[in-house]
Amino acid sequence: xxxxxxxxxxxxxxxxxxxxxxxxxxxxxxxxxxxxxxxxxxxxxxxxxxxxxxxxxxxxxxxxxxxxxxxxxxxxxxxxxxxxxxxxxxxxxxxxxxxxxxxxxxxxxxxxxxxxxxxxxxxxxxxxxxxxxxxxxxxxxxxxxxxxxxxxxxxxxxxxxxxxxxxxxxxxxxxxxxxxxxxxxxxxxxxxxxxxxxxxxxxxxxxxxxxxxxxxxxxxxxxxxxxxxxxxxxxxxxxxxxxxxxxxxxxxxxxxxxxxxxxxxxxxxxxxxxxxxxxxxxxxxxxxxxxxxxx
Amino acid sequence: xxxxxxxxxxxxxxxxxxxxxxxxxxxxxxxxxxxxxxxxxxxxxxxxxxxxxxxxxxxxxxxxxxxxxxxxxxxxxxxxxxxxxxxxxxxxxxxxxxxxxxxxxxxxxxxxxxxxxxxxxxxxxxxxxxxxxxxxxxxxxxxxxxxxxxxxxxxxxxxxxxxx
Ligand SMILES: Cc1cc2nc3c(=O)[nH]c(=O)nc-3n(C[C@@H](O)[C@H](O)[C@H](O)COP(=O)(O)OP(=O)(O)OC[C@H]3O[C@@H](n4cnc5c(N)ncnc54)[C@H](O)[C@@H]3O)c2cc1C
Numbered sequence: 001x002x003x004x005x006x007x008x009x010x011x012x013x014x015x016x017x018x019x020x021x022x023x024x025x026x027x028x029x030x031x032x033x034x035x036x037x038x039x040x041x042x043x044x045x046x047x048x049x050x051x052x053x054x055x056x057x058x059x060x061x062x063x064x065x066x067x068x069x070x071x072x073x074x075x076x077x078x079x080x081x082x083x084x085x086x087x088x089x090x091x092x093x094x095x096x097x098x099x100x101x102x103x104x105x106x107x108x109x110x111x112x113x114x115x116x117x118x119x120x121x122x123x124x125x126x127x128x129x130x131x132x133x134x135x136x137x138x139x140x141x142x143x144x145x146x147x148x149x150x151x152x153x154x155x156x157x158x159x160x161x162x163x164x165x166x167x168x169x170x171x172x173x174x175x176x177x178x179x180x181x182x183x184x185x186x187x188x189x190x191x192x193x194x195x196x197x198x199x200x201x202x203x204x205x206x207x208x209x210x211x212x213x214x215x216x217x218x219x220x221x222x223x224x225x226x227x228x229x230x231x232x233x234x235x236x237x238x239x240x241x242x243x244x245x246x247x248x249x250x251x252x253x254x255x256x257x258x259x260x261x262x263x264x265x266x267x268x269x270x271x272x273x274x275x276x277x278x279x280x281x282x283x284x285x286x287x288x289x290x291x292x293x294x295x
Numbered sequence: 296x297x298x299x300x301x302x303x304x305x306x307x308x309x310x311x312x313x314x315x316x317x318x319x320x321x322x323x324x325x326x327x328x329x330x331x332x333x334x335x336x337x338x339x340x341x342x343x344x345x346x347x348x349x350x351x352x353x354x355x356x357x358x359x360x361x362x363x364x365x366x367x368x369x370x371x372x373x374x375x376x377x378x379x380x381x382x383x384x385x386x387x388x389x390x391x392x393x394x395x396x397x398x399x400x401x402x403x404x405x406x407x408x409x410x411x412x413x414x415x416x417x418x419x420x421x422x423x424x425x426x427x428x429x430x431x432x433x434x435x436x437x438x439x440x441x442x443x444x445x446x447x448x449x450x451x452x453x454x455x456x457x458x459x
Binding site for chain 2: 003004005007008010034035038042051053055079099102104105106108109189191
């Protein structure tokens with residue numbers, strides 16, 4: 001299958017890209033790794049009039065430690081994140097989740113920012129960022145604005161970004177203290193999109209009480225679902241079997257999965273409960289230093 | 296704005312050609328350059344038959360537009376051999392029956408070559424994960440996995456022999 005005709009622009013600087021975006025507006029589409037956009041164009045589900053290729057914007061390709069946060073350029077390839085020692089050391093959740101994205105051949109090309117803007121509800125990077133927290137830096141010709149990850153995802157394949165805007169970088173706070181994280185997903189085959197995915201990051205105090213926790217589920221709603229009720233329940237508590245049961249009950253109540261060719265809504269709900277419990281448990285064990293899979 | 300001139304280096308040779316912006320790199324390689332070793336299967340990045348190396352990394356050529364590779368370096372399956380000699384991996388594909396119809400083979404050779412350069416000692420599980428980016432309908436992957444494992448073993452032997 002072949003894409004429809006389009007005009008092609010390849011800006012060399014961010015400023016040039018922003019001017020083009022301003023000029024072209026709704027007729028244009030940014031292409032980063034192309035691993036989601038090009039299949040859609042090949043199937044003619046999208047027929048943009050202009051493509052603005054950001055692959056020459058080397059300024060948007062970096063992983064940088066800056067005090068208490070990590071800065072990642074939007075154009076950073078997923079494979080670079082997977083290989084990065086700094087990411088493994090400070091944001092282990094990302095190193096654990098990224099290898100589940102498609103195949104290494106797609107991660108070599110697909111970008112961090114492209115996955116966020118594409119906003120597939122079961123994609124690994126949106127889920128991980130929602131768990132880690134952080135801000136997205138979005139530039140247009142006139143301003144740069146910062147959006148918290150909680151406000152970024154609007155619905156299926158839709159984010160807070162406008163046609164004249166470019167995602168430039170993402171800032172993620174480094175977790176501090178006794179921290180544990182965990183990522184799990186169930187897919188039909190390695191490399192397929194997750195039926196359901198779950199990620200958790202938590203910190204515990206000197207008595208092993210949970211002081212801060214974020215549990216996020218993917219594939220169960222239109223956006224990565226932050227289970228705030230579970231955080232409220234867990235904070236200040238020790239992890240116990242009864243607490244885990246309560247978390248499963250909350251998940252049962254708040255998720256909103258759909259049925260499709262691959263799985264029924266009921267099965268997804270079942271997976272959501274199981275994976276939520278499993279990720280929280282693993283994260284807690286790791287925070288206590290009991291699960292030495294974690295560095 | 297929809298027809299452009301590009302210059303790319305493919306298998307060490309320079310090509311200067313006119314392309315329409317919507318031309319996929321896979322079609323450019325096959326139809327414009329006559330390099331039909333790169334196969335086209337699903338055209339949405341799943342089957343892996345069109346995998347090539349772009350600046351040294353394995354990628355799908357059906358998910359890149361030819362215009363995007365202006366000034367860059369590409370290797371296709373035709374570029375793997377050195378002076379007409381098959382590589383160790385290619386020879387082991389023959390030896391271990393790593394192919395039947397051969398349609399998926401060029402893509403798998405390209406992915407594996409890149410992968411082994413970056414990860415010289417993968418586990419069986421890692422090999423399988425790398426191969427999950429390719430669909431082969433004939434062999435059930437058994438011969439392919441054997442060919443890859445044999446290549447790893449023999450490269451390590453060579454490496455040790457060189458050190459001695
Ligand atoms: C076979 C296959 C399997 C896959 N499996 C998975 C999977 O399991 N999990 C998963 O998460 N993904 C999967 N993907 C998709 C993933 O590989 C993509 O890389 C990713 O979703 C999109 O990133 P990209 O850089 O390729 O973006 P593109 O495809 O180039 O762009 C995606 C969208 O984002 C916009 N965009 C990109 N960058 C910016 C920016 N900086 N600012 C503003 N807008 C921007 C584009 O305009 C477009 O709308 C798979 C892809 C393939 C081909």
